Amino acid sequence: MDDDEKPLTVSREDLYELTWSKPMSSLAKDFGISDVALAKRCKRLGIPVPGRGYWARVDAGQTPHRPKLPEREPQWADQEALTVAPAIGAYSATILSSEEAQETLKTAVPESVPARIGALAIVPTATIIDVLAPVKRTATRAKHPRRSELTFERGEKTGPIVALDVTTEALDRALLLADTVLRAAHALGWDFDDSLALRKKQGLPAQEEKSETGSARDDNKEAEPYNGRLLVEGEQVALRIEERFRYEPVEPTAAQLARERREYGYHAPRKVAIATGALRLVRLDTCRTWGEPDRRSWYDRKGKRVEDQISEILLGFYELALSVKERREKDEREAREREAAECRRKEWEAIQDANEKLIEQLERDVGAWHRARYIRRYIQAARRQVGTRKLPARFRDETVNFLDWADGYVNQLDPLHEAERTGEFEEGSSYHFQNDLDRMKKAFGRLLGGDWPDAWKVSEDYTPKPRKGYCYAEKSVFEIEVERTKDDESDA
Numbered sequence: 001m002d003d004d005e006k007p008l009t010v011s012r013e014d015l016y017e018l019t020w021s022k023p024m025s026s027l028a029k030d031f032g033i034s035d036v037a038l039a040k041r042c043k044r045l046g047i048p049v050p051g052r053g054y055w056a057r058v059d060a061g062q063t064p065h066r067p068k069l070p071e072r073e074p075q076w077a078d079q080e081a082l083t084v085a086p087a088i089g090a091y092s093a094t095i096l097s098s099e100e101a102q103e104t105l106k107t108a109v110p111e112s113v114p115a116r117i118g119a120l121a122i123v124p125t126a127t128i129i130d131v132l133a134p135v136k137r138t139a140t141r142a143k144h145p146r147r148s149e150l151t152f153e154r155g156e157k158t159g160p161i162v163a164l165d166v167t168t169e170a171l172d173r174a175l176l177l178a179d180t181v182l183r184a185a186h187a188l189g190w191d192f193d194d195s196l197a198l199r200k201k202q203g204l205p206a207q208e209e210k211s212e213t214g215s216a217r218d219d220n221k222e223a224e225p226y227n228g229r230l231l232v233e234g235e236q237v238a239l240r241i242e243e244r245f246r247y248e249p250v251e252p253t254a255a256q257l258a259r260e261r262r263e264y265g266y267h268a269p270r271k272v273a274i275a276t277g278a279l280r281l282v283r284l285d286t287c288r289t290w291g292e293p294d295r296r297s298w299y300d301r302k303g304k305r306v307e308d309q310i311s312e313i314l315l316g317f318y319e320l321a322l323s324v325k326e327r328r329e330k331d332e333r334e335a336r337e338r339e340a341a342e343c344r345r346k347e348w349e350a351i352q353d354a355n356e357k358l359i360e361q362l363e364r365d366v367g368a369w370h371r372a373r374y375i376r377r378y379i380q381a382a383r384r385q386v387g388t389r390k391l392p393a394r395f396r397d398e399t400v401n402f403l404d405w406a407d408g409y410v411n412q413l414d415p416l417h418e419a420e421r422t423g424e425f426e427e428g429s430s431y432h433f434q435n436d437l438d439r440m441k442k443a444f445g446r447l448l449g450g451d452w453p454d455a456w457k458v459s460e461d462y463t464p465k466p467r468k469g470y471c472y473a474e475k476s477v478f479e480i481e482v483e484r485t486k487d488d489e490s491d492a
Helices: 012-019 024-031 035-044 054-059 098-106 113-118 133-141 168-187 195-202 254-262 306-386 402-413 436-447 480-491
Strands: 008-010 082-084 163-165 191-193 229-232 235-249 271-285 294-299 392-395 398-401
Touching: 008 012, 012 024, 012 035, 024 035, 098 113, 098 306, 113 306, 133 168, 163 168, 168 191, 168 229, 168 235, 168 271, 168 306, 191 195, 195 229, 195 235, 229 306, 235 306, 271 306, 294 306, 306 402, 392 402, 398 402
Parallel strands: 163 235
Antiparallel strands: 008 082, 191 229, 229 235, 235 271, 271 294, 392 398
16 A cells, blocks of 8 residues: 555644644545544544634634644543545545535536436435335334335345334334435436345456445345445445434443442443434445445434435435545556566566576586586596507406597587487486485596595506505406406416
8 A cells, every 4th residue: 555545643733733724624625524523533632623713814814813732641642633544536535515515516517427416306205105125125124113014026025225223213214215315326327236236237256245334244144134235337335324313421320330340341321322313324435445434424404404415415425436436446457467567477487497497408518518528638638648558447347448438438428529328328326325416526526636546547557556454445447457367366
């Protein structure tokens, strides 16, 4: 991952300076979070933020008061006051404000997806009886009071459902909201189906998919329905409808306090969640490569409910699809680059291996040629020394001229000589525990004169002197006369 794609972490002091450098809405957009979430984080860290009208006074040329960052005891969270994913490109898709979204829809290029979203005639669903099949399955799963009135066509009882987390009081409204969103998405050609089925439509190989909670989906649980996703412009987008809760303090009972003192790990409840009836629709980026799925929400506000933000929600889905497409294309491009690099590496290794074999053969030939030259020079020097006389040597049961035998050996050894190699000079099999390194050491030792006491010496009978103290040692090949005398004595 490149440096500009890693999560961004700022300290408390840095966040204070950034907060007073630009409006909260612009800074939140840079971070890829909402201005409400950024304001909450600043309040939790004790960071003062600009008040209403501050930036208008700055634009007017004034210098309004800027409070200093309050000092406090160092805390562990001060150095990591805020950690967010990069807000540019494939790793985060921001949500436009309501005004920005409406402006985008109005000024969109004709025939573009934002223009088609802006031209949609969105009609809210009136009754649970008229909802689409995925919403019917969701109502049945959530045990809606009117679930017995729902009718299914052939094959509609099985399939994905809409992810809901609401109370019974808000269930009917959440189901109608889900049906309105799915109908609007269907009008744009966005299918709602299982993630694996959508991968087939995308032309992607089947693989383990992550659920909205970040865990792998278990297809073995046939009784458990799975949450569906939208296929937005060729990319999967997960959604979820939740009810908002508020937390109020509550005094634990005496029994709960006694249990808290008695049991390790038990904490008596000191706040209770109360359903507000307000809904929010959450867009989940399940394609993130790290951490939990990225959440972006549209929720009930004063004077504008979620049902009135369908166009903005669809535009947010489209923005996420573009972000996922950019990320996927980048991942595919990097995968192709890695594959090409791997192919180049293997090709380079194959070339190196082939060259290594040729080099080994060349060194083998050069070594044989060098050894032949080395021995041939000795043979020539020996012939000049002995002249026309022969140098008899024992070869099996007969006597040969040692220099003539040496010529035959060198001719087969020399790669530049036309003599055919018959194999008679190759080293035979040995039953001794001797590896190639030992044989090489002995060969080098012989060529460098390490065995010079056993070498032939020019003398009158050409025979080396017998070695003292080695009565069982192998005889020299030049001990012709001595061996013949012993044969004669045995015959006698």
